[in-house]
Amino acid sequence: MKNGEIIRNKRLKDNYFRVDFYSPELCKQAKAGQFAHVKICGIPNKVLRRPFSISDVSSEGLLTIIYKVVGAGTEALSSLKPGDTCDIMGPLGNPFSPSVKSDIPVIIAGGYGAAATYLIAKNSPSPGILLLGARTAKDLILTDEFKRLGFEVKVSTEDASEGYGGRVTGLMEELLADKNRRNMKFYACGPHGMLMAAGKLILQHGLDGELSLDHLMCCGVGACFACVVKVKADNSDGWRYARTCKEGPVFKASEVYYDLEPE
Numbered sequence: 001m002k003n004g005e006i007i008r009n010k011r012l013k014d015n016y017f018r019v020d021f022y023s024p025e026l027c028k029q030a031k032a033g034q035f036a037h038v039k040i041c042g043i044p045n046k047v048l049r050r051p052f053s054i055s056d057v058s059s060e061g062l063l064t065i066i067y068k069v070v071g072a073g074t075e076a077l078s079s080l081k082p083g084d085t086c087d088i089m090g091p092l093g094n095p096f097s098p099s100v101k102s103d104i105p106v107i108i109a110g111g112y113g114a115a116a117t118y119l120i121a122k123n124s125p126s127p128g129i130l131l132l133g134a135r136t137a138k139d140l141i142l143t144d145e146f147k148r149l150g151f152e153v154k155v156s157t158e159d160a161s162e163g164y165g166g167r168v169t170g171l172m173e174e175l176l177a178d179k180n181r182r183n184m185k186f187y188a189c190g191p192h193g194m195l196m197a198a199g200k201l202i203l204q205h206g207l208d209g210e211l212s213l214d215h216l217m218c219c220g221v222g223a224c225f226a227c228v229v230k231v232k233a234d235n236s237d238g239w240r241y242a243r244t245c246k247e248g249p250v251f252k253a254s255e256v257y258y259d260l261e262p263e
């Protein structure tokens, strides 16, 4: 097998696909929260890579990515067959800090965020809780996989097509109101607005949490500054730009600059 060779590429649900690449070296090094920068073969602009979170790795050297088809690159990826080969750079970026036995890991995810946080759940010494939000039931993925890891899974949909009707932060507030739950450590990945709301809630409750800020990326290695977000800084503005590909994508909730600070 060649490095970057596709072993499987199948529809998971609706517009979500799962691809397994043969990538033994990357699998040995990968940590939860890191990403792979993939040059997708067969697209007109082959230069630009697309970043995808490392969803899973296996001892046989299989790297799993779960992706949603949203544009030309992911459309082309979905049409690739076993035996096709992509150039994969990685693992890149800073990972989540591992969960320890005394923690209850609480994962807050939206859309492909469930894929980006799966490895943290798989590697966690104690099972935790997944709060998964989406606009509609079609975008809820990997719930059975998290349940198989022993995680308690709660879902929310904005159109109330499944689970709690509303945003995932509603589920988070319910959980935070339960005073019996202690030692919660939060891990979040999803749309920017969701991450900002989740980060503020984590800080308001004095808890520990990390956010994966998956900004649009270009080079993926810190050279172009296409991927910056605001983080707190000890200067007159109170913030500076940080490159999500290099200093992130994972940041502590307490590091992120919120335009409105948590009350």
Ligand SMILES: Cc1cc2nc3c(=O)[nH]c(=O)nc-3n(C[C@H](O)[C@H](O)[C@H](O)COP(=O)(O)OP(=O)(O)OC[C@H]3O[C@@H](n4cnc5c(N)ncnc54)[C@H](O)[C@@H]3O)c2cc1C
Residues within 6 Å of the ligand: 035, 050, 051, 052, 053, 054, 065, 066, 067, 068, 069, 070, 071, 072, 073, 074, 075, 112, 115, 116, 213, 214, 215, 216, 217, 249
């Ligand atoms: C660190 C990181 C990890 C990621 N992990 C995953 C993953 O595990 N699974 C997955 O499906 N996607 C993931 N993404 C998003 C993925 O990179 C984009 O969906 C992909 O590059 C789109 O390529 P495209 O050519 O199909 O679409 P394009 O034509 O490039 O874009 C189509 C639409 O998607 C939007 N878009 C592109 N990139 C992003 C982004 N980063 N965030 C929000 N909107 C975006 C564009 O603004 C546009 O509206 C990740 C992004 C980053 C930065």
Ligand code: FES
Residues within 6 Å of the ligand: 216, 217, 218, 219, 220, 221, 222, 223, 224, 225, 226, 227, 228, 243, 244, 245, 246
């Ligand atoms: S994508 Fe180029 S610096 Fe981050």
